Amino acid sequence: MTSALIGRSLPMEALATTESDYLQLGETSARTELWDGGVLTCPRDTPRHQLILNALANALRANRTDLNVVSGVPVRLGPGRIAVPDLIIAGAIDLDQPLVEAQSVRLVCEITSPASATVDWTLKMHAYAQARIPCYLVAEPERGLLHSNMLSAQGYVEQSVMQLVRVTGLDL
Template sequence: MPGLPDWMRPPRAEGWFAEDLDHLPEAPRHTELIDGALVFMLAPQRSWHSRIVTALTAALMRQAPEGVEVAQTMTIKLDARNRPEPDLLATTADFEGDRTWFAPEEVRLVVEVVSPESAHRDRTVKLRKYAEAGIPHYWCVEDEDGAPVVHVYELDEPTGAYAPAGIFRHTLQRELPFEIGLDLDKLTPSRER
Protein backbone atom coordinates (compact mmCIF):
# COMPACT_ATOMS: atom_id res chain seq x y z
CA MET A 1 0.00 0.00 0.00
CA PRO A 2 1.62 3.26 -1.08
CA GLY A 3 1.87 5.93 1.57
CA LEU A 4 1.72 3.48 4.46
CA PRO A 5 4.52 4.17 6.97
CA ASP A 6 7.07 1.36 7.29
CA TRP A 7 6.25 0.76 10.97
CA MET A 8 2.67 -0.22 10.01
CA ARG A 9 3.86 -3.11 7.84
CA PRO A 10 3.86 -6.45 9.71
CA PRO A 11 7.40 -7.76 10.26
CA ARG A 12 6.46 -11.18 8.85
CA ALA A 13 3.86 -12.79 6.58
CA GLU A 14 1.96 -14.18 9.60
CA GLY A 15 1.27 -10.67 10.88
CA TRP A 16 2.07 -9.21 14.27
CA PHE A 17 3.00 -10.98 17.49
CA ALA A 18 2.58 -9.78 21.07
CA GLU A 19 6.24 -8.87 21.53
CA ASP A 20 6.11 -6.64 18.43
CA LEU A 21 4.07 -4.02 20.32
CA ASP A 22 7.15 -3.18 22.40
CA HIS A 23 9.02 -2.24 19.23
CA LEU A 24 6.51 0.19 17.71
CA PRO A 25 7.32 3.59 19.24
CA GLU A 26 5.52 5.34 16.35
CA ALA A 27 2.21 3.56 17.04
CA PRO A 28 -0.62 5.54 18.63
CA ARG A 29 -0.66 5.40 22.43
CA HIS A 30 -3.46 2.86 22.91
CA THR A 31 -2.61 0.26 20.27
CA GLU A 32 -3.87 -3.27 20.88
CA LEU A 33 -3.15 -6.56 19.14
CA ILE A 34 -6.21 -8.70 18.38
CA ASP A 35 -5.70 -11.92 16.40
CA GLY A 36 -2.41 -10.64 14.99
CA ALA A 37 -3.88 -7.34 13.77
CA LEU A 38 -3.09 -3.93 15.20
CA VAL A 39 -6.14 -2.10 16.55
CA PHE A 40 -5.71 1.65 16.94
CA MET A 41 -7.75 3.72 19.36
CA LEU A 42 -7.90 6.84 17.20
CA ALA A 43 -11.36 8.16 18.03
CA PRO A 44 -11.36 10.81 20.75
CA GLN A 45 -12.68 9.45 24.04
CA ARG A 46 -15.99 10.82 25.23
CA SER A 47 -15.87 12.63 28.57
CA TRP A 48 -18.33 10.04 29.97
CA HIS A 49 -15.85 7.23 29.22
CA SER A 50 -12.93 9.12 30.72
CA ARG A 51 -14.89 10.04 33.85
CA ILE A 52 -16.03 6.44 34.45
CA VAL A 53 -12.53 5.00 33.97
CA THR A 54 -10.98 7.55 36.33
CA ALA A 55 -13.67 7.20 39.01
CA LEU A 56 -13.69 3.39 38.86
CA THR A 57 -9.91 3.26 39.05
CA ALA A 58 -9.85 5.49 42.13
CA ALA A 59 -12.67 3.56 43.83
CA LEU A 60 -11.09 0.16 43.17
CA MET A 61 -7.66 1.39 44.29
CA ARG A 62 -9.17 2.44 47.64
CA GLN A 63 -10.81 -0.97 48.11
CA ALA A 64 -8.13 -3.30 46.75
CA PRO A 65 -6.58 -5.47 49.48
CA GLU A 66 -2.86 -5.70 50.06
CA GLY A 67 -1.19 -7.51 47.18
CA VAL A 68 -3.71 -6.32 44.57
CA GLU A 69 -2.95 -3.30 42.38
CA VAL A 70 -5.27 -1.47 40.00
CA ALA A 71 -3.81 -0.23 36.72
CA GLN A 72 -4.76 1.56 33.51
CA THR A 73 -3.07 1.62 30.10
CA MET A 74 -1.36 -1.76 30.50
CA THR A 75 -1.81 -4.60 28.06
CA ILE A 76 -2.40 -8.26 28.84
CA LYS A 77 -0.44 -10.79 26.78
CA LEU A 78 -3.20 -13.37 26.31
CA ASP A 79 -1.19 -15.41 23.84
CA ALA A 80 1.33 -14.94 21.01
CA ARG A 81 -1.13 -12.98 18.82
CA ASN A 82 -3.38 -11.18 21.32
CA ARG A 83 -2.41 -8.30 23.58
CA PRO A 84 -5.45 -6.15 24.37
CA GLU A 85 -5.36 -3.06 26.57
CA PRO A 86 -8.38 -2.99 28.88
CA ASP A 87 -9.59 0.28 30.36
CA LEU A 88 -8.46 -0.94 33.76
CA LEU A 89 -7.48 -4.12 35.52
CA ALA A 90 -6.71 -5.51 38.96
CA THR A 91 -3.53 -7.55 39.22
CA THR A 92 -1.45 -9.42 41.76
CA ALA A 93 1.74 -8.78 39.76
CA ASP A 94 4.66 -6.66 40.82
CA PHE A 95 5.01 -3.36 39.00
CA GLU A 96 8.52 -3.57 37.62
CA GLY A 97 9.88 -0.37 36.07
CA ASP A 98 10.13 -1.53 32.46
CA ARG A 99 7.09 -3.78 32.41
CA THR A 100 4.71 -3.25 29.47
CA TRP A 101 2.22 -6.13 29.91
CA PHE A 102 0.76 -8.59 32.39
CA ALA A 103 0.20 -12.31 31.97
CA PRO A 104 -3.41 -13.57 32.29
CA GLU A 105 -2.62 -15.53 35.48
CA GLU A 106 -1.55 -12.24 37.13
CA VAL A 107 -4.89 -10.54 36.37
CA ARG A 108 -7.88 -10.94 38.69
CA LEU A 109 -10.30 -8.47 37.06
CA VAL A 110 -10.58 -6.75 33.68
CA VAL A 111 -12.90 -3.77 33.15
CA GLU A 112 -13.92 -2.43 29.76
CA VAL A 113 -15.97 0.77 29.53
CA VAL A 114 -17.92 0.48 26.29
CA SER A 115 -17.55 3.21 23.67
CA PRO A 116 -19.36 3.25 20.31
CA GLU A 117 -16.15 2.32 18.48
CA SER A 118 -15.25 -0.51 20.89
CA ALA A 119 -18.72 -1.94 21.56
CA HIS A 120 -18.39 -5.08 19.42
CA ARG A 121 -14.89 -5.90 20.70
CA ASP A 122 -15.82 -5.27 24.35
CA ARG A 123 -19.10 -7.22 24.28
CA THR A 124 -18.02 -10.22 22.21
CA VAL A 125 -14.38 -10.51 21.15
CA LYS A 126 -12.74 -9.50 24.44
CA LEU A 127 -15.40 -11.28 26.49
CA ARG A 128 -14.42 -14.54 24.78
CA LYS A 129 -10.66 -13.92 24.69
CA TYR A 130 -10.34 -12.93 28.36
CA ALA A 131 -12.32 -16.04 29.35
CA GLU A 132 -10.23 -18.33 27.14
CA ALA A 133 -7.09 -16.88 28.78
CA GLY A 134 -8.46 -17.78 32.23
CA ILE A 135 -9.01 -14.29 33.67
CA PRO A 136 -11.51 -14.94 36.48
CA HIS A 137 -13.58 -11.71 36.41
CA TYR A 138 -14.73 -9.39 33.63
CA TRP A 139 -16.85 -6.24 33.88
CA CYS A 140 -18.38 -4.51 30.89
CA VAL A 141 -19.60 -0.99 31.78
CA GLU A 142 -22.37 0.39 29.57
CA ASP A 143 -23.81 3.91 29.27
CA GLU A 144 -27.53 3.82 30.04
CA ASP A 145 -28.86 7.36 29.58
CA GLY A 146 -25.69 8.79 31.14
CA ALA A 147 -25.63 6.36 34.07
CA PRO A 148 -23.15 3.48 34.31
CA VAL A 149 -24.53 -0.06 34.24
CA VAL A 150 -22.03 -2.79 35.08
CA HIS A 151 -22.42 -6.24 33.51
CA VAL A 152 -20.42 -8.63 35.69
CA TYR A 153 -19.08 -11.98 34.49
CA GLU A 154 -17.31 -14.78 36.34
CA LEU A 155 -15.23 -17.48 34.71
CA ASP A 156 -16.85 -20.91 34.71
CA GLU A 157 -13.68 -22.99 34.85
CA PRO A 158 -15.16 -26.28 33.53
CA THR A 159 -16.34 -24.60 30.32
CA GLY A 160 -13.66 -21.89 30.08
CA ALA A 161 -16.41 -19.33 29.37
CA TYR A 162 -17.84 -16.44 31.33
CA ALA A 163 -21.14 -16.84 33.11
CA PRO A 164 -23.21 -13.71 33.83
CA ALA A 165 -23.00 -12.84 37.53
CA GLY A 166 -25.31 -9.83 37.54
CA ILE A 167 -26.23 -6.49 36.05
CA PHE A 168 -25.75 -3.62 38.46
CA ARG A 169 -27.41 -0.20 38.46
CA HIS A 170 -27.00 2.44 41.18
CA THR A 171 -24.93 0.21 43.49
CA LEU A 172 -22.58 -2.71 43.05
CA GLN A 173 -21.67 -5.10 45.87
CA ARG A 174 -19.31 -7.99 45.14
CA GLU A 175 -17.23 -10.35 47.22
CA LEU A 176 -15.02 -11.35 44.29
CA PRO A 177 -12.36 -10.79 43.09
CA PHE A 178 -12.19 -8.90 46.40
CA GLU A 179 -14.71 -7.09 48.61
CA ILE A 180 -16.07 -4.25 46.45
CA GLY A 181 -18.83 -1.76 47.18
CA LEU A 182 -19.56 0.99 44.65
CA ASP A 183 -22.11 3.78 44.48
CA LEU A 184 -22.42 3.81 40.70
CA ASP A 185 -24.50 7.01 40.75
CA LYS A 186 -21.47 8.92 42.08
CA LEU A 187 -19.25 7.88 39.16
CA THR A 188 -20.74 10.52 36.84
CA PRO A 189 -21.85 14.12 37.41
CA SER A 190 -25.59 14.37 38.05
CA ARG A 191 -26.00 16.76 35.09
CA GLU A 192 -25.18 13.88 32.71
CA ARG A 193 -28.16 11.79 33.85
Protein backbone atom coordinates in the same frame (compact mmCIF):
# COMPACT_ATOMS: atom_id res chain seq x y z
CA MET B 1 -6.41 2.55 4.70
CA THR B 2 -4.27 4.30 7.30
CA SER B 3 -4.18 4.40 11.04
CA ALA B 4 -2.80 7.21 13.20
CA LEU B 5 0.07 5.83 15.23
CA ILE B 6 3.27 7.35 16.52
CA GLY B 7 2.06 10.80 15.53
CA ARG B 8 1.83 10.03 11.80
CA SER B 9 -0.26 7.88 9.49
CA LEU B 10 1.08 4.46 8.65
CA PRO B 11 -0.21 2.17 5.93
CA MET B 12 -1.95 -0.82 7.52
CA GLU B 13 0.45 -3.22 5.81
CA ALA B 14 3.34 -1.50 7.63
CA LEU B 15 1.89 -2.26 11.05
CA ALA B 16 3.31 -4.88 13.39
CA THR B 17 2.44 -8.50 12.75
CA THR B 18 4.52 -10.21 15.44
CA GLU B 19 4.77 -9.65 19.17
CA SER B 20 8.34 -8.46 18.73
CA ASP B 21 7.26 -5.92 16.09
CA TYR B 22 4.37 -4.83 18.30
CA LEU B 23 6.65 -4.23 21.28
CA GLN B 24 9.02 -2.18 19.11
CA LEU B 25 6.20 0.27 18.31
CA GLY B 26 6.57 1.68 21.82
CA GLU B 27 4.15 4.45 22.80
CA THR B 28 1.58 5.31 20.13
CA SER B 29 -1.01 8.06 19.81
CA ALA B 30 -3.83 5.49 19.89
CA ARG B 31 -4.49 2.42 22.02
CA THR B 32 -2.88 -0.35 19.99
CA GLU B 33 -3.49 -4.08 20.50
CA LEU B 34 -2.15 -7.22 18.84
CA TRP B 35 -4.69 -9.88 17.85
CA ASP B 36 -3.38 -13.02 16.16
CA GLY B 37 -0.96 -11.16 13.91
CA GLY B 38 -3.21 -8.17 13.24
CA VAL B 39 -3.16 -4.77 14.87
CA LEU B 40 -6.34 -3.24 16.29
CA THR B 41 -6.28 0.47 17.12
CA CYS B 42 -8.84 2.23 19.25
CA PRO B 43 -9.44 5.98 19.46
CA ARG B 44 -8.35 8.01 22.46
CA ASP B 45 -10.66 8.05 25.46
CA THR B 46 -13.24 10.80 25.91
CA PRO B 47 -13.45 12.83 29.13
CA ARG B 48 -16.62 10.86 30.09
CA HIS B 49 -14.72 7.59 29.58
CA GLN B 50 -11.89 8.87 31.81
CA LEU B 51 -14.31 9.94 34.57
CA ILE B 52 -15.93 6.50 34.60
CA LEU B 53 -12.53 4.80 34.51
CA ASN B 54 -11.25 6.87 37.45
CA ALA B 55 -14.42 6.28 39.49
CA LEU B 56 -14.21 2.52 38.92
CA ALA B 57 -10.48 2.43 39.70
CA ASN B 58 -10.99 4.36 42.94
CA ALA B 59 -13.88 2.12 44.02
CA LEU B 60 -11.98 -1.07 43.22
CA ARG B 61 -8.79 0.20 44.90
CA ALA B 62 -10.53 1.18 48.18
CA ASN B 63 -8.82 -0.38 51.20
CA ARG B 64 -6.84 -2.86 49.04
CA THR B 65 -3.09 -2.67 49.41
CA ASP B 66 -2.48 -6.24 48.21
CA LEU B 67 -3.64 -5.61 44.64
CA ASN B 68 -2.52 -3.41 41.76
CA VAL B 69 -5.28 -1.44 40.04
CA VAL B 70 -3.84 -0.26 36.73
CA SER B 71 -5.34 1.36 33.64
CA GLY B 72 -4.21 1.19 30.03
CA VAL B 73 -1.49 -1.44 30.50
CA PRO B 74 -0.91 -4.13 27.85
CA VAL B 75 -1.81 -7.67 28.93
CA ARG B 76 -0.37 -10.72 27.17
CA LEU B 77 -3.36 -13.05 26.78
CA GLY B 78 -1.40 -15.68 24.86
CA PRO B 79 0.93 -16.01 21.89
CA GLY B 80 0.25 -13.18 19.44
CA ARG B 81 -2.48 -11.65 21.62
CA ILE B 82 -1.87 -8.47 23.55
CA ALA B 83 -4.90 -6.48 24.70
CA VAL B 84 -4.95 -3.11 26.42
CA PRO B 85 -7.96 -3.24 28.74
CA ASP B 86 -9.33 -0.05 30.22
CA LEU B 87 -8.57 -1.33 33.73
CA ILE B 88 -7.07 -4.39 35.38
CA ILE B 89 -6.67 -5.64 38.91
CA ALA B 90 -3.59 -7.80 39.33
CA GLY B 91 -1.70 -9.48 42.11
CA ALA B 92 2.07 -9.16 42.27
CA ILE B 93 3.46 -7.80 38.99
CA ASP B 94 6.74 -6.27 37.88
CA LEU B 95 5.84 -2.59 37.69
CA ASP B 96 8.75 -1.88 35.34
CA GLN B 97 7.82 -4.40 32.64
CA PRO B 98 5.88 -3.18 29.57
CA LEU B 99 3.43 -6.13 29.71
CA VAL B 100 1.39 -7.87 32.38
CA GLU B 101 0.89 -11.61 31.99
CA ALA B 102 -2.75 -12.74 31.98
CA GLN B 103 -2.18 -15.24 34.81
CA SER B 104 -1.44 -12.28 37.13
CA VAL B 105 -4.73 -10.54 36.26
CA ARG B 106 -7.69 -11.16 38.57
CA LEU B 107 -10.14 -8.71 37.00
CA VAL B 108 -10.32 -6.96 33.65
CA CYS B 109 -12.68 -4.08 32.86
CA GLU B 110 -13.78 -2.50 29.59
CA ILE B 111 -15.83 0.68 29.25
CA THR B 112 -17.85 0.44 26.07
CA SER B 113 -18.45 3.14 23.50
CA PRO B 114 -20.60 2.93 20.39
CA ALA B 115 -17.42 2.12 18.43
CA SER B 116 -16.12 -0.56 20.83
CA ALA B 117 -19.18 -2.32 22.24
CA THR B 118 -19.21 -5.21 19.77
CA VAL B 119 -15.49 -5.89 20.23
CA ASP B 120 -15.78 -5.62 24.04
CA TRP B 121 -18.73 -8.05 24.21
CA THR B 122 -17.41 -10.60 21.69
CA LEU B 123 -13.70 -10.66 20.80
CA LYS B 124 -12.41 -9.40 24.14
CA MET B 125 -14.88 -11.32 26.29
CA HIS B 126 -13.92 -14.57 24.55
CA ALA B 127 -10.17 -13.82 24.66
CA TYR B 128 -10.21 -12.87 28.35
CA ALA B 129 -12.09 -16.10 29.12
CA GLN B 130 -9.56 -18.13 27.09
CA ALA B 131 -6.78 -16.47 29.10
CA ARG B 132 -8.62 -17.60 32.29
CA ILE B 133 -9.04 -14.12 33.79
CA PRO B 134 -11.52 -14.75 36.65
CA CYS B 135 -13.67 -11.61 36.43
CA TYR B 136 -14.75 -9.38 33.53
CA LEU B 137 -16.50 -6.07 34.24
CA VAL B 138 -18.19 -4.24 31.38
CA ALA B 139 -19.37 -0.67 31.92
CA GLU B 140 -21.95 0.59 29.43
CA PRO B 141 -22.17 4.38 29.86
CA GLU B 142 -24.80 4.72 27.13
CA ARG B 143 -27.14 2.44 29.09
CA GLY B 144 -25.90 3.40 32.57
CA LEU B 145 -25.02 -0.22 33.45
CA LEU B 146 -22.09 -2.13 34.96
CA HIS B 147 -22.05 -5.88 34.26
CA SER B 148 -20.08 -8.27 36.48
CA ASN B 149 -19.15 -11.55 34.77
CA MET B 150 -17.39 -14.48 36.47
CA LEU B 151 -15.44 -17.18 34.67
CA SER B 152 -16.95 -20.67 34.51
CA ALA B 153 -15.93 -23.79 32.59
CA GLN B 154 -18.05 -22.57 29.64
CA GLY B 155 -16.85 -18.95 29.66
CA TYR B 156 -18.15 -15.89 31.49
CA VAL B 157 -21.46 -16.00 33.32
CA GLU B 158 -23.13 -12.73 34.28
CA GLN B 159 -23.35 -12.44 38.07
CA SER B 160 -24.88 -9.00 38.47
CA VAL B 161 -25.89 -5.83 36.67
CA MET B 162 -25.65 -2.53 38.51
CA GLN B 163 -27.20 0.78 37.55
CA LEU B 164 -24.62 3.55 37.23
CA VAL B 165 -26.33 6.56 38.74
CA ARG B 166 -23.59 9.19 38.68
CA VAL B 167 -20.00 9.33 37.54
CA THR B 168 -18.86 11.24 40.64
CA GLY B 169 -20.25 11.99 44.06
CA LEU B 170 -19.04 15.58 43.92
CA ASP B 171 -21.45 18.46 43.62
CA LEU B 172 -19.22 21.19 42.17
